[in-house]
Amino acid sequence: MENINNKFTLVGTKDTHDMELISKPALTFWQDAWRRFKKNKVAVVAMVVVVFTILFALVSIVIVPQKSANNFNPNKVQVYKNLPPKLGNVGIPGWDGNFTSPGNTDATNIYKVQKVPKDTSFILGTDSLGRSLAKRTVVGLRISLLIAFSAILFDIFIGITYGLISGWIGGRVDNIMQRIIEIISSIPYLVIVTMLGMLFGQGVISIILAIGMFIWTGIARQVRNLTLSWKEREFILASRTLGESTFRIMIRHLLPNMLGVIIVQIMFDIPSVIFAEATLSAINLGVKPPTSSLGSLISDGISSLQFYPFQLAVPAVVLCLLSLSFFLFGYGLRDAFDPKSSED
Incomplete structure (x- = not known):
């Protein structure tokens, strides 16, 4: 019977001790949890x-101190109240100061109507007291x-x-x-x-x-x-x-x-x-x-x-x-x- 080693060649490690070694580093509980967590992109x-x-x-x-967010000028309420969002003078739709006021059908620039100073704008608007x-x-x-x-x-x-x-x-x-x-x-x-x-x-x-x-x-x-x-x-x-x-x-x-x-x-x-x-x-x-x-x-x-x-x-x-x-x-x-x- 022909020797089988003449037809096949053993590849990889030939030492059984090396084959049993664990090459993957041991992870702690927290390291393993972090590894799994990173896979969840959401x-x-x-x-x-x-x-x-x-x-x-x-x-x-x-x-943003709490005091500055709560205070308002009672003499300027009519000027600053209910202003729509405005981002400077960029003119982005929705952040340009234009808004359809109650009782109107066309959008108007509320900042001009209420005579707000030109350099004043509120990125998310104001409330009924002008805050x-x-x-x-x-x-x-x-x-x-x-x-x-x-x-x-x-x-x-x-x-x-x-x-x-x-x-x-x-x-x-x-x-x-x-x-x-x-x-x-x-x-x-x-x-x-x-x-x-x-x-x-x-x-x-x-x-x-x-x-x-x-x-x-x-x-x-x-x-x-x-x-x-x-x-x-x-x-x-x-x-x-x-x-x-x-x-x-x-x-x-x-x-x-x-x-x-x-x-x-x-x-x-x-x-x-x-x-x-x-x-x-x-x-x-x-x-x-x-x-x-x-x-x-x-x-x-x-x-x-x-x-x-x-x-x-x-x-x-x-x-x-x-x-x-x-x-x-x-x-x-x-x-x-x-x-x-x-x-x-």
Whole structure:
């Protein structure tokens, strides 16, 4: 029988030890999540928008003070009120100062009609008191983000802790804790807002406390359900057998496996808080005038929608883009931390 080695040549490495070596570098949990996250281009764009918006809101504290956005000259209201968007003297359609005033059929240059100084223009127009909508939208964005992130702290510190304790202990304690959540969820938060408004006065603090007292119940239920599932896994039982403390097991083993669900829930809660604030502003329980938020600007714009639609469009577009960015960013993080979730 002819030797088979005379017809075939072995290619590649001839050392079995070299064949078993793993050439791919080992990645940590965060490095592997970042690698998967970068593949989702939509999520990357949403992350850039969210990060840019947060940084812009922080920088705007110096560039656009709240006082300059709220103040107006009562002697110049007739000159600067309800001005349409205008971008210098560029003459771009929609940003040229031309607008069809209520009762007219033809578009006119409102800046000339109201005798606004030639070098004065407002890129997003003005409101009924002559205040710049651009400045008020920037301040409103800042206030809305402040309310949202402050309320989310209740999610992080109360909701996650409450859910971990309830799911880990289980039994009668879990049953009692879940009934408490049901009682809290059944209370209309408008009643709480009204009571806090009477106690602390109408303002940002009352809204944060009122929304924060209810927002954590959703994430607490999710964390509790995940804890009930994960605490029976083999690696958790092994950790308990080896004598690890409950706190260490929760921090080192439970929370990392829940991270995707927690982040998605938080990303959903942020726009939900902003929408809740908008609802409160619509019934005059929002931030105290003249301070503006996206919700209060939308509420003010609704009253003048028929005649000056740009006053509603500006904050509404900002709110929609911001909410959509948080949603897409959250979905991208969920898929990065938990690849199986995108396959289900």
